[in-house]
Amino acid sequence: MRPLEPVGAQARWALGLAFFVLFVLAWSVATFGGFVSPTFLASPLTMLREGVALFTQFDFLKDIGMTVWRVVGGFVLAAVIAVPLGIAMGAYKPIEAFLEPFVSFCRYLPASAFIPLLILWAGIGELQKLLVIFIGSVFQIILMVAVTVGGARKDLVEAAYTLGADGRGVVRRVLIPGAAPQIAETLRLVLGWAWTFIIVAELIGSSSGIGHMIVDSQALLNTGQIIFGIITIGLIGLASDFAFKALNRRLFVWSNL
Amino acid sequence: MSTVFIQGVSRVFDSGRGQSTQALLPVDFEVRDNDFVTILGPSGCGKSTLLRIVAGLDKPSTGRVLVDGAPVTGPSAERGMVFQSYTLFPWLTVARNIAFGLRERGVPEAEQRERVAYFIDKVGLRGFEDHFPKQLSGGMQQRTAIARALVNDPKVLLLDEPFGALDNQTRVLMQELLLGIWESAQKTVLFVTHDIDEAIFMASRVAVFSARPGRIKSDIAVDLPHPRHYTVKTSAAFMALKARLTEEIRAEAMAAAVH
Numbered sequence: 001m002r003p004l005e006p007v008g009a010q011a012r013w014a015l016g017l018a019f020f021v022l023f024v025l026a027w028s029v030a031t032f033g034g035f036v037s038p039t040f041l042a043s044p045l046t047m048l049r050e051g052v053a054l055f056t057q058f059d060f061l062k063d064i065g066m067t068v069w070r071v072v073g074g075f076v077l078a079a080v081i082a083v084p085l086g087i088a089m090g091a092y093k094p095i096e097a098f099l100e101p102f103v104s105f106c107r108y109l110p111a112s113a114f115i116p117l118l119i120l121w122a123g124i125g126e127l128q129k130l131l132v133i134f135i136g137s138v139f140q141i142i143l144m145v146a147v148t149v150g151g152a153r154k155d156l157v158e159a160a161y162t163l164g165a166d167g168r169g170v171v172r173r174v175l176i177p178g179a180a181p182q183i184a185e186t187l188r189l190v191l192g193w194a195w196t197f198i199i200v201a202e203l204i205g206s207s208s209g210i211g212h213m214i215v216d217s218q219a220l221l222n223t224g225q226i227i228f229g230i231i232t233i234g235l236i237g238l239a240s241d242f243a244f245k246a247l248n249r250r251l252f253v254w255s256n257l
Numbered sequence: 258m259s260t261v262f263i264q265g266v267s268r269v270f271d272s273g274r275g276q277s278t279q280a281l282l283p284v285d286f287e288v289r290d291n292d293f294v295t296i297l298g299p300s301g302c303g304k305s306t307l308l309r310i311v312a313g314l315d316k317p318s319t320g321r322v323l324v325d326g327a328p329v330t331g332p333s334a335e336r337g338m339v340f341q342s343y344t345l346f347p348w349l350t351v352a353r354n355i356a357f358g359l360r361e362r363g364v365p366e367a368e369q370r371e372r373v374a375y376f377i378d379k380v381g382l383r384g385f386e387d388h389f390p391k392q393l394s395g396g397m398q399q400r401t402a403i404a405r406a407l408v409n410d411p412k413v414l415l416l417d418e419p420f421g422a423l424d425n426q427t428r429v430l431m432q433e434l435l436l437g438i439w440e441s442a443q444k445t446v447l448f449v450t451h452d453i454d455e456a457i458f459m460a461s462r463v464a465v466f467s468a469r470p471g472r473i474k475s476d477i478a479v480d481l482p483h484p485r486h487y488t489v490k491t492s493a494a495f496m497a498l499k500a501r502l503t504e505e506i507r508a509e510a511m512a513a514a515v516h
Contacts, residue, residue, distance in 0.1 A: 158314050159344040159402075163358035164334030164409060173361070177348045254348045257391040 042224035050224030067209040074133025075194045082141035090149025091171045103142050111136030112200040124205040136197040137190050148182040149175050181252040188244040195237050259412035259445040261288040265320030268306050279470040280306050293439055293446045297456040298466025299510045304449045308417050312338045334358050337406030341418040343398045345390040351401050352386040358409040376404035396427040416448045440484050453502050465505050468513035
C-alpha cells in the first residue's frame, strides 16, 4: 500500500465484499455462539426466516410501497419548489439577500421535531408524512442549489455577454446548464437523507410503512423482523442511489469527460 | 466601416479601506476601420483592463469609448471577445458553442448551420463539430472561441492574450491562422499581448503600454507587406522593429520590477 495508489477493479469488488462477509461472520459468531441472547439480537438465519414470513404472511410489499411513495412524493414536491427557488437565489443577489437568512435558519430545524406539530395540523394521514419529507428536504435543496448556481464560472458568463446574451439568456443558457450536473448530485444526496426522515415519521403515528412494521416488531420483541426492515431500507436506498447516479452519468456526459 | 474611439479612458480600482489603485491613466486612442492594432505591454500594466472596458465588461472611471460614434454602455455581440482562459461552454459541442450567439439572436436553424459550417472550415475544425471542449487541445479550443466570436460578424474583434496559454509551436500556427482570416475578411481588431514577436507579426499598428499605471507611450506603424508569411519574422524590417520595441518594453518591465 502506498498513498493514493489506485486499486484494480477486481480487487475493489473483492475488498468491498470482504467487509460484508466479515460483518455477517461476526454477527453469526455472536448469535450462534450464544454470546448474545436471541431476545435482543436475532441470528442471520432467523432474520432471513422472519423476512420471508413478512412477505408471505404480513404483506410487507405493501409497507415497502407505502414508504417508497411517501419518500418519492415528498421529495418530488420539495424538488419542484426548491430547485427553481435555488436557481433564482443563486442568479439574483437581491433575492438571495431576501431569502438566504430565513432559509439558512430553517435548514437547522430538525424535520422530526415538526412531527408532533404536523400531526396536529395534518392528522396522521399521508399529508403529514409527505410534509415531514418536504420540510426535511426543501431548505437543504434550496441552499445547495443556490450555492452551486452562484458559483458559476464568471468567465463563461462574460463570454456569453460578449456573444450577445442578455441577463435572462445568461441564466437560461449558462447558469442552469452549467449547474445542472451539480444540482442532480444535490438531489441524489438529499434523497438519501429523505429516507432517514420517513422512517422517523412512520415510527410515530402510522399504520403502514416500513417504519410502522419496525415499531410493531419491537412490541413483539421480534428483532429478526426489525433487522430485516432496516436492511430492506438500506437496500432500497442503495438501489435508488445507483439508479440516480447512472441517470446523471447519462444526462451529463460532458461533465464526466 | 468600424472605428473605435477611446477618449480619456482611465480606471481606478477601489482596493478597500479607502485605498485605491490607478490601473489606467487617461488613454486617448483611435482604432481605424480594418486596423489590426496590438496592445503590447508588461504584465499587470492595465492593457487587459482597457480591452475589458472596450468590450463593456468593465466601466471606465473617466472617459468613454465610442464604436462608430455610439458610446459603449455594456457588452454586446458587436464587440466579440476571445479570452486568454478557455471559455467554451463545456456542455455544448464545438458546433453548438459556435452557434451560441446566433441562437441567442433567433437566427433560423438552417442559416445557423450554414454559418457555423463556414467558420468551422475557416478555423480548420471540420470533423470536430460534435466534440466537447474537454476533448480538444488548447489550440483547438481557442480556434473554436475565435469562430464563436466571428460568426456573429462583430464590428470589432477583441482578443485578450488569446494564445498566451498555448505552447510556442501552436501559438505561431494560431497567429498565422488569425492573420489569414483577417487578411481575407477585413475586421477591426484589438489584440492584447505581452509577446513582442506576436505584436509585430499580427499588427498594422502596435500600441506600447507603459508599466502600471498604464498609458500608451508609443504608437508604432508596422508596414510589413501582406499577406504575411512566417518568414517575415527574419526580415531586416521585422528585426529593426523588434529591436526598437524590445528597448521600449524593457524600460517598462524594469520600471514594473522596481515597484
